[in-house]
Amino acid sequence: MDFIRQxxxxxxxxxxxxxxxxxxxxxxxxxxxxxxxxxxxxxDPSEKETVxxxxxxxxxxxxxxxxxxxxxxxxxxxxxxxLDALIAAPISGSALFxxxxxxxxxxxxxxxLVSLPIFxxxxxxxxxxxxxxxxxxxxxxxWGLTVIGTIFSALTVNIRLRELMAPLLVYPMLxxxxxxxxxxxxxxxxxxxxxxxxxxWLRLLVAFDVIFTAxxxxxxxxxxxx
Amino acid sequence: xxxxxxxxxxxxxxxxxxxxxxxIFMVLPDEASQGMIYRIIFFHVPAAITAMLCASFTFVTSAxxxxxxxxxxxxxxxxxxxxxxxxxxxxxxxxSIWGRIIWGIWWxxxxxxxxxxxxxxxxxxxxxxxxxxxEPTARARISAVFNIFAFADVPIxxxxxxxxxxxxxxxxxxxxxxxxxxxxxxxxLNLVALILLAVxxxxxxxxxxxxxxxxxxxxxxxxxx
Numbered sequence: 417m418d419f420i421r422q423x424x425x426x427x428x429x430x431x432x433x434x435x436x437x438x439x440x441x442x443x444x445x446x447x448x449x450x451x452x453x454x455x456x457x458x459x460d461p462s463e464k465e466t467v468x469x470x471x472x473x474x475x476x477x478x479x480x481x482x483x484x485x486x487x488x489x490x491x492x493x494x495x496x497x498x499l500d501a502l503i504a505a506p507i508s509g510s511a512l513f514x515x516x517x518x519x520x521x522x523x524x525x526x527x528x529l530v531s532l533p534i535f536x537x538x539x540x541x542x543x544x545x546x547x548x549x550x551x552x553x554x555x556x557x558x559w560g561l562t563v564i565g566t567i568f569s570a571l572t573v574n575i576r577l578r579e580l581m582a583p584l585l586v587y588p589m590l591x592x593x594x595x596x597x598x599x600x601x602x603x604x605x606x607x608x609x610x611x612x613x614x615x616x617w618l619r620l621l622v623a624f625d626v627i628f629t630a631x632x633x634x635x636x637x638x639x640x641x642x
Numbered sequence: 643x644x645x646x647x648x649x650x651x652x653x654x655x656x657x658x659x660x661x662x663x664x665x666i667f668m669v670l671p672d673e674a675s676q677g678m679i680y681r682i683i684f685f686h687v688p689a690a691i692t693a694m695l696c697a698s699f700t701f702v703t704s705a706x707x708x709x710x711x712x713x714x715x716x717x718x719x720x721x722x723x724x725x726x727x728x729x730x731x732x733x734x735x736x737x738s739i740w741g742r743i744i745w746g747i748w749w750x751x752x753x754x755x756x757x758x759x760x761x762x763x764x765x766x767x768x769x770x771x772x773x774x775x776x777e778p779t780a781r782a783r784i785s786a787v788f789n790i791f792a793f794a795d796v797p798i799x800x801x802x803x804x805x806x807x808x809x810x811x812x813x814x815x816x817x818x819x820x821x822x823x824x825x826x827x828x829x830x831l832n833l834v835a836l837i838l839l840a841v842x843x844x845x846x847x848x849x850x851x852x853x854x855x856x857x858x859x860x861x862x863x864x865x866x867x
Contacts, residue, residue: 592795592802631791
């Protein structure tokens, strides 16, 4: 019980801090918008081509915009020694990690939920055909993104060139989750239902989420305290 | 003692390599369908196996560091990772040369090629991460955690990319392919030679790492005085 309460306290604290300034949220949204616009210059696709590249385009936007939020997750605790206070607080490292991950998840997925209709409008794609399945894939993929982003934000919190290093380490690690999310998103936007041939990608997504959530919960305390 | 080990293993590796090179170029005939370029497999496959062994080994030493906090394991991890990365690079380059001759292209986004490249990027990230951290214990701790994450990611990467696409020829060794016994013997001996070489290189690199640490601690001591 205590664990859940502690987790929610951390999540609420993070969300409140972010919603008061909206620094990362606004930057991330604006960034997503800019990439969506840039892509329209890079490619001039027909309707079918747009559907084919929708998964890739969307998840590249999500991954880039997401890292803007995720990178700051632990870095924002460094000024005023907030990180030391968090470490000294009577909560376990796993509660701290889960709380932060939940807050980040909420932020990243809200950016995604705004970018998705914008993508539909800009690229003239009818993307709501498999809405619920798409939302499920979005949630699973974003959780994978969030877990890796949050733990790597802790990993890189005190190092030189943090802003450069974190994406460099995060993206190769994310390849399986991005790949399966891209495949599934593309097929769902094309109107194919979940299951059958693409079920293997869904399983991969779930497996990735489970493995790295467990690993992060165990290792966060080691990362911060030693 | 370690000095003798380095020289001893180095000499054995050199003799084995000389024997294998003689066998590869002078004794074994050209392969029926590929001609002489197939010879690259005697380095391509053993290099990949050596790199995989290095990755598994550093996973263990990284975990051991987190358990024992003994910096010796950190030194071993970085030494072996660097050597493994070099062998993986050798694997990628030889594969690329082979692909140019047989497929007519240097690179294709095939399952094995892509997974090898992603693994290379992951472990290159490990070395870059180390460079960005000054403090030795923090460096050891953080890079050990990263190494564990990278190692956990490797099988997922391999499986996901395998489902994505496959063009690489099916494995010749232990994977349903067939090979002449003489070629098999040379391949196995060359694997042994490359593993010995990896051990020797790792030991040399480990010595550098230990000296580096000693110099650093002396420097700190001098500053303190």
